[in-house]
Amino acid sequence: MFPLFRVLWAAAGTLAAPGLRLMLWARARRGKEIAARLGERRGIAALPRPAGKLLWLHAASVGETVSLLPVLCELARQAPEISVLLTTGTVTSAELLAVRLPALGLAGRVTHGFVPLDVPAWVARFLDHWRPDAAAFVESELWPNLLAACTRRRIPLMLINARLSARSFARWRRWPWIARGLLGGFASIRARSAEDAARFAALGAPGVRAVGDLKFAAAELPADPAALAALRAAIGPRPVFLAASTHPGEEAIILAVHHRLTARHRDLLTILVPRHPARGGAIASLPGAAMAPRRSTGAGPPDLREGGLYIADTLGELGVFYRLASLAFIGGSLVPHGGQNPLEAARLGVALVIGPYHQNFAEAVVALAGAGAARTVRDGDELATVVGQWLDDPEARAAMAALGPAAAARFADLPAATAAALRGLVGRRR
Incomplete structure (x- = not known):
């Protein structure tokens, strides 16, 4: 049943592409997208791929992005040989990173990009350019075409600070075969709580562990x-x-x-x-x-x-x-x-x-x-x-x-542990 869903979703994404182009332009006029960077939403990279090992991290918006900052600092310390592509989906998260990455000394190691919309051709174009050695998504970013493309290319996947609300869990339980297909491609799911871990496991996800919430380990917000x-x-x-x-x-x-x-x-x-x-x-x-x-x-x-x-x-x-x-x-x-x-x-x-x-x-x-x-x-x-x-x-x-x-100081060691897990994920790629 899941292969049929995957085919139907891919077809829907392809058919929706012209309308999604118009939607992106409309969002740009409202300030929800950056007009000069709309190509990135269609998988067209604005920057070259860094040499060597590349880890792709995706955080949907500002909250998820902020929770990743201590992890990025730990990655720079533990694995300076690994470059990071950090994608987000909102203008505010891009503006935040433009300020925070240089302040943390990460501007040369972390490249920001906008994630492509879930259209098969756009996703393929994105992956063809960046060729990540591993990919990790924050909280609950589950896009079928994107995950399927990564699985076909044997890119190791991880879900970090994984979150699944009771409402979302109830919805996914109506289509357990789809949930198992989407979650089955992850090598590891690091859940933010025991409740989230139990929900993911009940849906058939492999490698689920409750490790704590990265938001408890964030640094103090900066102030000029x-x-x-x-x-x-x-x-x-x-x-x-x-x-x-x-x-x-x-x-x-x-x-x-x-x-x-x-x-x-x-x-x-x-x-x-x-x-x-x-x-x-x-x-x-x-x-x-x-x-x-x-x-x-x-x-x-x-x-x-x-x-x-x-x-x-x-x-x-x-x-x-x-x-x-x-x-x-x-x-x-x-x-x-x-x-x-x-x-x-x-x-x-x-x-x-x-x-x-x-x-x-x-x-x-x-x-x-x-x-x-x-x-x-x-x-x-x-x-x-x-x-x-x-x-x-x-x-x-x-x-x-x-x-x-x-x-608010619980899980102070979680960024270091998460960075170590991501470093290991990159090492899975042969």
Whole structure:
């Protein structure tokens, strides 16, 4: 049954190619793709292949990319003879890597590219050029044509930080033969938790091990010292409430929370950092935002006469704002998105509050809440209550924040172990 599915999927990908070209151009007009690099999405490489052994790593977006950075550093230390091609699928991840790779001294060892869409001819063109000695995918990137092409070429495959939600597991169980076919090509699956490992094993995946979550082993988010010093001087002693990585629908809730809190805490500064910076203008036009200053326009935080709301619609500065905040709400959790990564804030000693929709980071939320480093809330009203309590009791807030770094430091040795496993994967290729 799986060979039939594979044939049908390949045919569907080929037939969809003209429409996918149009989709890519439409996405480029909306800023979702880089027009000058659209060829990469069709398997046309923009750079030459490095000489020697090449490991291909693929991370879908920003979160997966950030979790790979410590692994890349360990690979550079353990196996300097191996070059790395790191592909992603989003503009924001490419922009992040343009900053982070040079800062980590990896610019000469790691090449960034955009992953091709799952069209057989585009995948073949990509593999013909790069000829990877091994490939590893982060979390849950399972593209049938791409995996089949790698298997035909006998490229060893690994799934790292493997994730399979209960919902996805239930869906795959309806077609177990397809799941076994897709997962059977992996030499190893390194799951982020025992629950994920059990789900993969139940679907017939070989070589499954629960090794831990790379997001627990990430380094602290960076912060530009000059930008941090300038903002601290501008803000002064005002308390800062940070709403980090917010999604559509959450900003209106945060605005309501802000206006409720400022009735008692008139000097409060609320900083809104949208998950997608391009939404800054739309957020500034929301009722209650009063055209708040936006960092992307060069504006600094408002003083007390101008109000207490600041929209930080820039990329790669979340580390700056976590260092400014005394408490933070983690976005994507008051709307049915699944939440964003709370460990980045906990690592920097910030008191955390998280909404009910945090299933994408359930293990992290349980660990932080169990350690007393985070609180969960059901809605905006409860969010306002908790934040208000912390503003009234700075000592309790500071005590909670101090628990975060230790709770977020699990699996500190995982990047080194993952790098060693990847090095071994490259060694499988003959």
